[in-house]
Amino acid sequence: MTQLPFSYPAIDGERLLADLHTLRGFGAVGHGVVRPSLSPEDIASRHWLRQRMADAGLDATLDGVGNVIGRSPQPGPALLLGSHTDTQPLGGWLDGVYGVIAALEVARTLRHDPVLGAIALDVASFIDEEGTHYSFLGSLSASGQLDQQTLDAARCRDGTSLPERLHAAGLDGRIAPLDLRRYAGFIELHIEQGPVLDDGGKRLGVVSGIVGARNIDIVVSGEANHAGTTPMARRHDAGRALIALASAIEDTFSRTAGPETVWNIGRMSFQPGAAAIVPERAELRLQFRDLDSRRLDRLEAALQPLAADIRTRWQVGVDIARAGQPTLPAHLSPVLQAHLVRATERRASGAWITLPSGAMHDAGIFAQVMPAAMLFVPSLGGRSHCPEEDTRPDDLVLGAQALADAVVDWARFTLPDRLPARK
Amino acid sequence: MTQLPFSYPAIDGERLLADLHTLRGFGAVGHGVVRPSLSPEDIASRHWLRQRMADAGLDATLDGVGNVIGRSPQPGPALLLGSHTDTQPLGGWLDGVYGVIAALEVARTLRHDPVLGAIALDVASFIDEEGTHYSFLGSLSASGQLDQQTLDAARCRDGTSLPERLHAAGLDGRIAPLDLRRYAGFIELHIEQGPVLDDGGKRLGVVSGIVGARNIDIVVSGEANHAGTTPMARRHDAGRALIALASAIEDTFSRTAGPETVWNIGRMSFQPGAAAIVPERAELRLQFRDLDSRRLDRLEAALQPLAADIRTRWQVGVDIARAGQPTLPAHLSPVLQAHLVRATERRASGAWITLPSGAMHDAGIFAQVMPAAMLFVPSLGGRSHCPEEDTRPDDLVLGAQALADAVVDWARFTLPDRLPARK
Numbered sequence: 001m002t003q004l005p006f007s008y009p010a011i012d013g014e015r016l017l018a019d020l021h022t023l024r025g026f027g028a029v030g031h032g033v034v035r036p037s038l039s040p041e042d043i044a045s046r047h048w049l050r051q052r053m054a055d056a057g058l059d060a061t062l063d064g065v066g067n068v069i070g071r072s073p074q075p076g077p078a079l080l081l082g083s084h085t086d087t088q089p090l091g092g093w094l095d096g097v098y099g100v101i102a103a104l105e106v107a108r109t110l111r112h113d114p115v116l117g118a119i120a121l122d123v124a125s126f127i128d129e130e131g132t133h134y135s136f137l138g139s140l141s142a143s144g145q146l147d148q149q150t151l152d153a154a155r156c157r158d159g160t161s162l163p164e165r166l167h168a169a170g171l172d173g174r175i176a177p178l179d180l181r182r183y184a185g186f187i188e189l190h191i192e193q194g195p196v197l198d199d200g201g202k203r204l205g206v207v208s209g210i211v212g213a214r215n216i217d218i219v220v221s222g223e224a225n226h227a228g229t230t231p232m233a234r235r236h237d238a239g240r241a242l243i244a245l246a247s248a249i250e251d252t253f254s255r256t257a258g259p260e261t262v263w264n265i266g267r268m269s270f271q272p273g274a275a276a277i278v279p280e281r282a283e284l285r286l287q288f289r290d291l292d293s294r295r296l297d298r299l300e301a302a303l304q305p306l307a308a309d310i311r312t313r314w315q316v317g318v319d320i321a322r323a324g325q326p327t328l329p330a331h332l333s334p335v336l337q338a339h340l341v342r343a344t345e346r347r348a349s350g351a352w353i354t355l356p357s358g359a360m361h362d363a364g365i366f367a368q369v370m371p372a373a374m375l376f377v378p379s380l381g382g383r384s385h386c387p388e389e390d391t392r393p394d395d396l397v398l399g400a401q402a403l404a405d406a407v408v409d410w411a412r413f414t415l416p417d418r419l420p421a422r423k
Numbered sequence: 424m425t426q427l428p429f430s431y432p433a434i435d436g437e438r439l440l441a442d443l444h445t446l447r448g449f450g451a452v453g454h455g456v457v458r459p460s461l462s463p464e465d466i467a468s469r470h471w472l473r474q475r476m477a478d479a480g481l482d483a484t485l486d487g488v489g490n491v492i493g494r495s496p497q498p499g500p501a502l503l504l505g506s507h508t509d510t511q512p513l514g515g516w517l518d519g520v521y522g523v524i525a526a527l528e529v530a531r532t533l534r535h536d537p538v539l540g541a542i543a544l545d546v547a548s549f550i551d552e553e554g555t556h557y558s559f560l561g562s563l564s565a566s567g568q569l570d571q572q573t574l575d576a577a578r579c580r581d582g583t584s585l586p587e588r589l590h591a592a593g594l595d596g597r598i599a600p601l602d603l604r605r606y607a608g609f610i611e612l613h614i615e616q617g618p619v620l621d622d623g624g625k626r627l628g629v630v631s632g633i634v635g636a637r638n639i640d641i642v643v644s645g646e647a648n649h650a651g652t653t654p655m656a657r658r659h660d661a662g663r664a665l666i667a668l669a670s671a672i673e674d675t676f677s678r679t680a681g682p683e684t685v686w687n688i689g690r691m692s693f694q695p696g697a698a699a700i701v702p703e704r705a706e707l708r709l710q711f712r713d714l715d716s717r718r719l720d721r722l723e724a725a726l727q728p729l730a731a732d733i734r735t736r737w738q739v740g741v742d743i744a745r746a747g748q749p750t751l752p753a754h755l756s757p758v759l760q761a762h763l764v765r766a767t768e769r770r771a772s773g774a775w776i777t778l779p780s781g782a783m784h785d786a787g788i789f790a791q792v793m794p795a796a797m798l799f800v801p802s803l804g805g806r807s808h809c810p811e812e813d814t815r816p817d818d819l820v821l822g823a824q825a826l827a828d829a830v831v832d833w834a835r836f837t838l839p840d841r842l843p844a845r846k
Contacts, residue, residue, distance in 0.1 A: 194651075195655050195657055213651065226616055226808065227686075228614065229781035229807075231619060234622065244670065246666045249647045250666065260654075264655070264698070265693070265702055266699060266703075270690055273689065275690065277689055278689070282691075287650055289651050293710045323698075351519075359649060382652070383650065
């Protein structure tokens, strides 16, 4: 441990909250916010944010896809802090916004410290984390995982050209990847978006990893028949067969799941959908998530034997196919996690836990190219992506303070020679 | 048994098939027919049918709702024979048409017999059995079960005024109920619309009864949550709860069902229907049918305890409600059935069975006000209400012949004094 003198400067909680409320004003609708990426409110908020970063002494730019990057004048190795400021179509006021403004608050707090001002802290708001047009456009392009050629050919979710959509928002569509050699790591502060911290009376959560997700489409093909005149034994009932399969999946997943595995059947429907017609087609979308890829493999592998049994017992076709590419679990940096653990214990002794992130985040994108870590504050009632989304102000301040402490510890442990002696 | 001389006159199979094919021409589309009630094709076919009845010596009229009634000049007691000539939106060529033309063929065959010509046989095509506008409009109004006031206020399925719809088709909308005192009974010949006869290699089926049907809507209410961040134990998952309930219904119905019970889950859906959102609402429509009202009662009563268990285990709301009025089972006349059994055994020894009708028919309406019976011929592959609907021509002829024989036997047993001695 360094013998240099150091302190843990206090962040300015009121300034943090004031900026959060100012940013909320871009697209506020009742208690919620409507600021999907590339909307006029989103673009306006990015110009405001760039100015706030510049006011904090950062070299702030809006890049060609809309990322707001505030770069410290200090040379690397640097830490990158941030998250995203775009919202769901009708979203909450915190979500990723909190991580961006907290990062800004940490940067401007440390900048004025005579010793810690030497730490290189860059701050970012990555565009379209929510996937209004192209999921993780900002973090993928900034981290070098989306090349210009791919972007130029990309289509938005609604089918329009992504470059045209960017141009329409006043952006040039040029990718400007960060210089990855500059960074020792990325830390993202975020609301939990789930109920674990709030239910458990905890104030902070150090994220152990970001779960991987798989989406599976299951389609059962049977035969439409009159539901009055066709004897039960003669039917090829896609609907009842799918119910039996879904029930078997529930049994198998319950037995195979780990303590943190989650699964969901978000959609299920029968065709033709008439009361008196035996369904000829029935389908569902199954999604399951876990930190452990081997468990995800086991869960996915369990589906085929269940389908085979249904085919035989119900005399129907069963098709099982992945929907889209699986999201791989993101392993977070043990070193950065250790700094976060130290900070949370200092600031909220006994009131923090480690937990996986069940949702994907920009940190999951950056974890592919550099050490990354995440810190959560509670979501009241576990609500997020909705106007009711909220967190107690003292927890918002606490999270930013813990982030600042972790940054200080990172510098103490990693760059002891860089920090000048305190005068 | 009467000692009077009698014979079983042969119907004219070619004339029967020719009329079936002529009627098929009104709305033919490929192998199928598009002739929903009150369509121009339907109205045109009714005028043609009225003329065919008149040609057969019947006093034929088109009544105010579109029923075509051909009345024998003989005094009652009469038998009423018939079915319906309207089709599903894209239907088959036989369906009820067969029963109407076969009835006409029987009437015109017997009319020229010097002895049997004394039998009073009325022939009818009842409108809108298929419920394009108002289910069983024709048989309900002709049998005195729909009064003028109700009709005047009635709305079609699409919400328009039923009287206006009738006027637009050139009908006056006046109900002209049959004089029920005239009739000793109603016999309907129909295609089976199911696979039982065809699968079993049978050529005729005497209908033992028309099953009752109940429709139940089940709605599960839970809580929408993020499917990644919400721990399994914390969810109020309407979707998985409904799958568990549907699976329990399947188990219970399989155990409680009689040999002829059928049930169907024709619709099932989850809201909001997104892959990554735990469903907050999930619903299904359950339909079940049986000849035995007590068994229907037992099946329906079994649902509440299953729902109670789901509410407790899954922490969701479960609402179970009847959709519409139940259709009561229709008990058919043992005497008329006995005449049909005698006729089928004579014409197709060993190649007939008794079976319930899983679908509702005009005979089910008439069974409420007079003795009624039904005879089925096979549906190839069990297909009906679709262009593929078909029946072998020799079976079509056989069914009409058996109907003729049954009418003769009815007269022999019921009206021996009425039939003049054969010269």
